[in-house]
Amino acid sequence: MLEWCLRPLEMCFGGGGSDQSLLWDTDLKPHASGNYSIAVVQANSSLEDQAQVFTSPSATFLGVYDGHGGPQASRFITNNLFSFLLKFTEEEGGLSEEVIKKAFAATEEEFLRFVKQTWIARPQMASVGSCCLLGAISKDVLYVANLGDSRAVLGRRALVGEVNCGGVVAERLSTDHNVGVEEVRKEVEALHPDDAHIVVCTRGVWRIKGIIQVSRSIGDAYLKKANFDANPLFQQFACPLYLKRPVMTAEPSILMRKLKENDLFLVFASDGLWENLTDEEVVQIVSENPRTGIAKRVVTVALEEAAKKRDMRYDDLKKVEKGLRRHFHDDITVIVLYLDHLKESINVLSSLFLSGRNQLDQKHEQVT
Numbered sequence: 001m002l003e004w005c006l007r008p009l010e011m012c013f014g015g016g017g018s019d020q021s022l023l024w025d026t027d028l029k030p031h032a033s034g035n036y037s038i039a040v041v042q043a044n045s046s047l048e049d050q051a052q053v054f055t056s057p058s059a060t061f062l063g064v065y066d067g068h069g070g071p072q073a074s075r076f077i078t079n080n081l082f083s084f085l086l087k088f089t090e091e092e093g094g095l096s097e098e099v100i101k102k103a104f105a106a107t108e109e110e111f112l113r114f115v116k117q118t119w120i121a122r123p124q125m126a127s128v129g130s131c132c133l134l135g136a137i138s139k140d141v142l143y144v145a146n147l148g149d150s151r152a153v154l155g156r157r158a159l160v161g162e163v164n165c166g167g168v169v170a171e172r173l174s175t176d177h178n179v180g181v182e183e184v185r186k187e188v189e190a191l192h193p194d195d196a197h198i199v200v201c202t203r204g205v206w207r208i209k210g211i212i213q214v215s216r217s218i219g220d221a222y223l224k225k226a227n228f229d230a231n232p233l234f235q236q237f238a239c240p241l242y243l244k245r246p247v248m249t250a251e252p253s254i255l256m257r258k259l260k261e262n263d264l265f266l267v268f269a270s271d272g273l274w275e276n277l278t279d280e281e282v283v284q285i286v287s288e289n290p291r292t293g294i295a296k297r298v299v300t301v302a303l304e305e306a307a308k309k310r311d312m313r314y315d316d317l318k319k320v321e322k323g324l325r326r327h328f329h330d331d332i333t334v335i336v337l338y339l340d341h342l343k344e345s346i347n348v349l350s351s352l353f354l355s356g357r358n359q360l361d362q363k364h365e366q367v368t
Contacts, residue, residue: 022322023303025296031055033137034340036062039295040333041303045323048130049270049331050074054082059095059138061085062335064150066131066270068212073111073130073219081107081134095138097254100145104132108218108250115221115228126228129212129219132252133174135268140259140341142173142266145252147216149178149271155283157262168264170283175253177216178271179206188215188247198247208247216249223248259339266337272330273298276305286336295334302332 025039031053038051048067054060061082067074084103089095115125131148144152152173162169179185179199185206192198200210207213212223222228224246267282277285277298285298300314306329307317317328 022325023296023299023318025293025299027293028291029053031060031337032057033060034338035291036335036337037291037293037295038333038335039299041299041329041331042322043272043325043329043331045326046071047331048074049272049333050078050130051268051333051335052078052082053335053337059089059136060337062135062266062268062337064131064133064268064270064333064335065218066133066148066150066272066331066333067128068130068214068217069128069220070125072125073128073217076111076114077107077130077132077218080110081132085134085136095136095141095143097143097256100134100136100143100254101252104134104145104147104218104250104252107132111219112221112225115219119228126222127220129217129221129223129248131214131216131270132218133268133270134252135266135337137259142255142257142259144173144255144257146174146254147177147218147250147252148214149176149274150174151176151269151271151274151279153267153279153282154263155265155267155286156260157264159262168283168287170279172279173255173257173266176271177253178213179208179215180213184215192245192247194244212248214248216251216253218250220248224250259341261341263339265339266335267298268335268337269298270331270333272332273302273334275330276302276309291338295336298334298336299332303329 023041026037028035028037032055036053038053040049040051048071050065050067051063053062063081065074065077081103084106085099088099088102092099118125131150133150133152134145135152136143146152154171154173155168156171158167158169177184179188185199188199188208197209199206199208202210205213208215212220226243265286267286273282282298285301286294289297303317304314307314310328320328
């Protein structure tokens with residue numbers, strides 16, 4: 001078993017990074033079908049993005065969790081989601097859409113229980129949430145499950161007649177649950193026909209109840225449970241909404257795909273990347289550059305674009321401190337996972353898996 005990472009993301013790298021210690025990356029690591037790379041750059045005062053990879057001879061899990069309102073929800077997912085996936089996979093005799101739905105539901109339930117337990121001391125926890133993007137590969141079948149607007153994109157060889165970037169096509173695998181997308185906005189409005197203000201445009205941005213752009217998440221208890229919203233303790237931090245029903249959900253959209261020989265790599269990333277680069281641009285960067293340092297390369301190009309939008313040099317952006325950096329870009333997390341279908345790598349991973357399978361549960365940390 002190989003795992004990366006069960007601690008807060010900024011603690012998973014060997015020392016500080018570049019960009020005033022706000023950019024970290026880990027170079028190529030093995031999984032059952034190839035190798036992968038991770039990079040993250042911090043913009044918020046507290047890093048709200050989290051990411052992790054778990055790999056064994058039988059399955060590979062990868063996750064990107066983009067928190068909002070604080071880092072607690074994304075860290076909670078880091079400490080719990082994969083364990084639920086392993087538990088339910090074993091109970092059901094294999095990975096499936098139902099197993100993934102159960103793991104998401106259990107993570108949501110446990111986080112809301114955590115919020116309730118800390119309610120008196122920290123009522124603001126009711127406004128903490130996280131997007132949740134999961135990838136799972138088992139027996140050459142890929143599952144992509146998503147809440148929110150982090151995104152998974154596949155790079156594959158182009159078929160005859162397809163428009164492509166140097167022979168490689170970008171294929172989006174996830175759904176952006178963001179009310180800035182007209183289809184998502186109509187979906188939310190259809191669920192609330194008696195609320196003319198369920199989605200409003202504020203300063204050019206569509207938001208649910210004028211508050212949040214994403215329609216699905218882990219957490220955000222006060223937008224799902226009336227007892228949190230109506231509590232006087234929480235009303236010290238937010239105006240009451242007097243909800244008739246939840247305005248957000250933790251029900252993931254799930255895609256299942258049989259991996260093929262022309263599937264080359266996956267890119268899983270938080271929305272901070274996609275605000276600066278298109279699917280096609282990211283796929284082109286990955287396909288045209290060496291594997292070594294590839295996730296960092298993708299993040300760096302995104303930062304160069306963010307600097308360009310503000311008519312500044314990238315070198316000047318690197319000097320901006322966390323917190324202030326959020327005015328220029330969001331936290332950005334990128335996982336690039338290559339799909340080489342290398343069967344011989346299973347033998348290398350097998351001994352690690354057998355010796356370390358039980359370590360995952362032992363490494364849970366209490367979210368504080």
